[in-house]
Structure formats: C-alpha cells, structure tokens
Amino acid sequence: MVPHSGERPDEDDQAHDATDAAYGFPAPLWRALERHRPPGIGLLQRWRSPLRGPWLTSVFGSVLLVGLPVVILTGLLSYIAYGPQFGQAIPHDVGWLKLPTFDWPSRPSWLYRLTQGVHVGLGLIIIPVVLAKLWSVIPRLFAWPPLRSIAQLLERLSLLMLVGGILFELATGVLNIQYDYIFGFSFYTAHYYGAWVFIAGFIIHVLIKLPKMVSGLRSLSFRTVLRTSRADTRPEPPDVDGLVATDPAPPTVSRRGALALVGGGALFVAVLTAGQTLGGFARRGALLLPRGRSRGEGPNDFQVNRTAAAAAITPADTGADWRLTLRSPSGKMLLDRATLEAMPQHTAELPIACVEGWSTTQTWSGVRLRDLAARAGMPNPARAIVRSLERFGGFNHAVLQANQVGNPDSLLALRVNGVDLSPDHGYPARIIVPALPGVHNTKWVRSIEFGQP
C-alpha cells in the first residue's frame, strides 16, 4: 500500500542520512549547489511511476549486461573478418585499437552470416530494453543536488560515454542498415570509434554498478513479481538513488506487465528483423527492412548489393571482349568466358552475408579459385587480390587469404541457381567465398592476382 503521504519524505531522508548525506571535498561547494535549486526542478522531479526502483532497473541492467557484450564482440569480429592484415578493415589506422588479427575462417560457411546476423539482429532487438533502462533511471538525470563529491562528478561525466555511446551506435547502425547516410560522415569510422568510447563507458559503469545490480536483483523475488497482479503491485522501498518515486501514482500496470511490455517490444522487433538474416518464409516478416523485400521468383531474383548501374558497369565491359586476367609470379594469362566454362565446374550452396546483417543462401557454380591458382602456375598462393571492372568505389577490389582461396567451395562463380549470373549479381563472373563478408565477394571480376604474402 501507498503509505500516508506524511510518512514518505521522512523515510526517504533517513535513507539519505544513512548512506549518502556525506559530501566529499569541497563540501561547501556541493552544499551551495544543493541550496541553489534551479526554479522548476521540483516540477521535473515529480516522478509518479510506482514501478521505478532498483529492482526494475537491475532487471533491465542484467539483460543488457548479457546482451550488449554479445553485440560488442560480434561487431569487433566483423572488423577482423574484413581483413585488417591487408588494410581492408575500416577505419584503417586505428593505433592500438587494432584488434588481434587472425585469418578469418572460411568454415563453417555460415560463420559471418551468424556473427553479423547476431550483431545487427541483437543490436536492434535490444533497443526496447535500452529505452526501458533509460526510462527507469531518468530521475537520476534531474536529481538535485546533481553532485555531492568529485567521485559523482567523474561518474556522471562517464555516463556521457555510456549513454552517448550506446545511442550513437544504435542510431548510426539503424541508419546504415537502411542505406540512409544522412549523418554524412563515414559509417565505419564513426561506428568503430564510437564503439570504443561506448566500451569504455560500459566497462566502468558495470564495475561501479555491479554490486548495486546484484543487491537490486535480490531485493525482490522474480517469482513473486511474476505472480503479482497490478492491483497488488506496490512501490519498491525508498532507495538512496531516488529511483523510487516519493509520491507514486497507483499502478496502471503490474511489474510483470511492464516486463512483458519490454519483452514484447523486443519480440516485436525480432519478428520485424530476423527475416532479413534467416531468409525463407521468415523474410516476409522483415516488412519494413530493405532486405525483407522479394524481387520475384526467378533464379537471379535474390537480394542485390550494389547494382550494375550504380557501379557503372556497361554491357560493353562484360560482352564478348571480356577477359579474366590471371597474374602470378610466373606470368600473366587471359581467359575468356568460354575457357572458364570449359574448366571443371563446381557447385556449392553458400550464403552471402552483408555487414548490414542480411543474408541469402543460393546455389552457385563456377571454377574453384584453387583451380584458377593452379592454372596461373601457383597452386598454393598465400593470398589473392581480386579486382573488379568497377572503376570507383571502395570495394572494387578485395584481398583473399590462403584459406579462402584454398577452400574447395570458394568459387569464381559464373552461374547461380542453374543460370548465368545477372548483371546486378556480377555477370560475367563474381567471387563467392564461404563466410566472407558479402562486400568482399567481388562482382564483375576483371583480374585475380595470386601471390606470396
């Protein structure tokens, strides 16, 4: 029950006296700050929700504590998958923020589909939880006095890294997967450095707040909360941080209802998102995302990343005069499409998975890259540089590692689903390598150079 209004402030003050009344150095400054309440701050402090409190905040916090590290790690893995050892990861020069590099595996073929699908998918699904967490702690933002010590000053400033970091990463990510580059700066650069600022803020926040989260979680039994109806929902006991409202309104929703609302929001986003990664029937669910759309039923009617028109590929470029140039230390040779078609053909069902989190699995056929390497006179190359007919654009070439060239399913694909590639999918020939970030599966291939490291 809501206590009589007369009781409440006392309890609150006692709670403050017990733990937090002390001022750090310089005490007179903090005291003066407390006395100079800006007009209107009282109005801002009229928080009414009876649900806010350490328990609810801790529940949201613990979900984020599990979920956000997964988003962070899969994001960093994507940086490694781009091949920083070849200068292909963006941004290039990141000083000591360079991650430990290893040869990105080409098995299993769905590896990048999984990691990047999780990065983007979970990043979106977690948004309702982030918003709920921010809602639950918003009274702290307007608390007065804002500061009682140097420690609080540093801590509150570090929240800028945390909150600014997560919102910046979510905003740029959400825009990027929809090809809306309204922010004007380089997405890769901003998202990578922004991530590090967020990581700094996240780690310090976890270190400082973890004990509070644990005691918050213990303050109410989860099972009891799940059994408590709205009518029986009571505010949490007053807390030192002022999350619990001093004059709470009667509940309009139970705590379990609030959890269901946030969980339902996450589920709702999952339904609207997962289809772009899972494909098949689920793709229809991604009805507001670019990669939830169908292009038709034909063999080439799967999702395009960068059209031939956008890459300025003309029919003349890819006509009868097109030749594939193979280079290796032992020389150079030109192959026309008929020669490539006469070589042993291999068929593989492989996903193509993009940094935007979407993927699509198709049946590709063409010449194995290792057969081409052997033909060029270099059976086990340390790497291969693939160049496109595309003249401009940051992704008109890509370097492949030894394991990526050597994988028996790595192809210079000529056909997909039994027919020639369409112009938008890279006719006359494109690279398809298992678990390679989509954009490095170079389309409209002009030349392949096999070489030593």
Next chain:
Amino acid sequence: MRALIARFSAFYGSNPLHLLGTIAAWALAGYVVAVLGPQALWNPKVWWQSIGVWFLAAVVAHDLVLFPLYALADRSFTGAFAAVRGRWTGPSPQVSPLNYLRVPTLAAGLSLLLFFPGIVQQGQSSYVAATGQNQQPFFGRWLLLVAALYGLSALTYAGRLAVAGHRGKTTDTHIDADNTRTQSQ
C-alpha cells in the same frame, strides 16, 4: 591502511577503485579521440554532419526530447482517462482502456523510430544504388502494421470487456489510475 582508505573515500566520495577505474575509462576515451583526430569530430562545412554533434545530439534527443514527449503523452492519456471517468455517468467500464491504447501506440512508435528512413523515404539515391529497388512500399506497409496493431488491441479489449461484463461487477477487474486504491487495500 583502512583509515587511510576511509579518509580518501570521505575526501573523494567513493573508494579508490572508483577513481582508478574512472580515470582509466576517460583515458581510453581520450585515446580514441586522439587516434580518430579531434578534427574528425567536427565537420566545418556542414556542422550537423559531425561525429561530435551526433554523439551529443543522441543524448539530447533521447533525454530532453524523446523521453519528455512520450512521458507527456502518457500522462495526458492517463489524466484524460481519469477525467473522463470522473464525469462519466453511465455504467462504469470494468476494464481500463489505457493499456490497450498504450501497447499499440508504443509498438507503432517503436517501428517508426527504427524504420523511419524507409517509411519517410529518406536516403533514396543510396537505397536505389544498393538494392536496385525503391522505398515506395514502406509507408503503406507501416500504415497496415499500425492498423493491425490497433485493430488487434481493439479486438482484445472488446474480448476483455465481454468477459468482464459476463462476470459482472463482483470481480475486481479493474479501472486504471487514481481513485482505485480503496478496493485493493
């Protein structure tokens, strides 16, 4: 030693670990800015297309725009329902419509927040270059989604009303906000 730590904590306002950790975090953030180059935070040609501006604007947009807007909207809803009920002379509704309005509104708002570029057709040229398609269907799809959300909520509410009406006034299915505390005491 213990006394020393206590004196430090009284001076600083928390334990020494707090200070060390916070300094480390700020040093890391400082290093990030140093590697990126402080000039990269600011775009002198188009000021609002700056990384620094977006970083701060993200906080302002949430804390001082989005939150106040939805909080105000929710209080208006809640207050309006309470006021209407106060003046209502007919048989009192036994199930509050409040949450049946909140849920679809939140879902519609969330889907707009996440997918507005397609819905308002922002960034068309890069969209077409990347996908070979246009953004034309998204606005209609979103409207249909909104229709489905509110429609579904209306159906559920109608179902709840029917059940509540069937049970009669003896049950404590129940009205929202304010004047309700008496019965659940």
